[in-house]
Amino acid sequence: MQHHDRNSDQTTLTESPLAFDFQATTPCAPEVVEAMAPYWSELWGNPSSRQHRLGLTAAAAVNLARRQIADSLAVAPERLIFTSGATEANNLALLGLARRRGQGHVISVSTEHHAVLDPLAQLEREGFRVTLLNPGTDGLINPAQVEQAIATDTILVSVMAANNEIGVLQPLEAIAEVCRHHGIAIHSDAAQAFGHIPLQPDALGLDLVSLSAHKLYGPKGVGALVVRDGITLEPLQWGGGQEAGLRAGTLPTALIVGFATAARTALQDRVQRNHRLQTLRDQLWEGLQRRIPGVLLNGAMEPRLPHNLNICIPGITGSRLHRALRPHLACSSGSACSSGAPSHVLQAIGRSRAEAEASLRLSLGRTTTDDEIQLAVERIAAAVCATRS
Structure with a gap:
């Protein structure tokens, strides 16, 4: 019987970027x-x-x-x-x-x-x-x-x-x-x-x-x-x-x-999946609020897809934030099709160009775990800290 070490999971997770871009696409089941x-x-x-x-x-x-x-x-x-x-x-x-x-x-x-x-x-x-x-x-x-x-x-x-x-x-x-x-x-x-x-x-x-x-x-x-x-x-x-x-x-x-x-x-596991992902999404949002003072939510929290969180971190340079985050977490600042341009969606709801650039779309998937949520909070907070310094 193979010994399962929780710490080894953490080590493995830190070796590659965490996947938080499931709205861009998903892997085939x-x-x-x-x-x-x-x-x-x-x-x-x-x-x-x-x-x-x-x-x-x-x-x-x-x-x-x-x-x-x-x-x-x-x-x-x-x-x-x-x-x-x-x-x-x-x-x-x-x-x-x-x-x-x-x-x-x-x-x-x-x-x-x-x-x-x-x-x-x-x-x-x-x-x-x-x-x-x-x-x-x-x-x-x-x-x-x-x-x-x-x-x-x-x-x-x-x-x-x-x-x-x-x-x-x-x-x-x-x-x-x-x-x-x-x-x-x-x-x-x-x-x-x-x-x-x-x-x-x-x-x-x-x-x-x-x-x-x-x-x-x-x-x-x-x-x-x-x-x-x-x-x-x-x-x-x-x-x-x-x-x-x-x-x-x-x-x-x-x-x-x-x-x-x-x-x-998708229909068979939708209710159960949504409940789990919304719980994880809410944990992610609560964790980010604790670690990053002044973080803002983009868009209404309800009604909202249970696997979506979009945040704005005012006062920092978006390009530096994304550069600091890229090796550690896969997410986006807008649509997968936007080619890096500031989000027209975020600007339409009142965010400035700089705020739109300093925003993250975090989308969860079937494979997202509690450990990944905790690691994501840590990595985003660290990237914000590095950007601000």
Whole structure:
């Protein structure tokens, strides 16, 4: 029997950076890797090839996965359009609906991910009007803001479910009710929400919902757009007519099977996982407050993703803080896609450029332990101390 030494765990942990960036991506769960394995080689057929067994086997796997993901969302399977990820799903939803309508006004939020903001900028170049609402200092949008922004030619509202940086959960159901009252479609980027909080598009009143597999321990390179019946979109690409003509191209069977496995696994342990991670997240926040006088929370603590903490340490140089921390702890100052630029999300909720640079997004994962929380507090406090000195 192998002797287990708690001190050896501590020694091992100090040898490599602690992982606190699970909102950027997650590792594939072992059961996901196992489920995908046959479809890389042994069962290599094209699901569009229905004339032989290899193709039929792949098609059956895709159909089963589609049904499993749809069941987890309480929607009909045919409403799921597979994409390469949430970025493509966002583009298909926003550009697809607007271009089908031909003209009009779109409302969104200044704290959205660039996968929403950049397609909206493209729509502006094409002649559409775009209004970006500014949230309060808590990061939240009030449904009354949406009501006030609606014009006679408004065709679409897009509000993300859970913010990728500060983790706050927008009041989607209330915003969707405003949209329904005015007969306006509503889209939500739910990449950070699916698998982590309850998400049923119909119950929330959502018309278009973007999903990603790699945020919930599934593979990178696959996602989906959920489309309500009656919503018509212009495709972004043309070819073999796959996915009801909305997304041409050979379907990646292995990735889709992995996506479905990840979604099922996430739903099975979501309540227990969330309780554990929220407890650890709260311990992290309490520890940082004890060790770092003046540390600030970015965004509302509630409602918030249970595995997200975003803090600001005023009065220090952000670049020096991140440089001191990099060998010891993997986290970020903003979105994984921001290329080091100061967070537009944090500046939108009132942080200065310097404060945004001196902020840390700390996101916990399934493997995060009590020991890692304690070590993270120590390492962040030490980095702050080194930066200040």
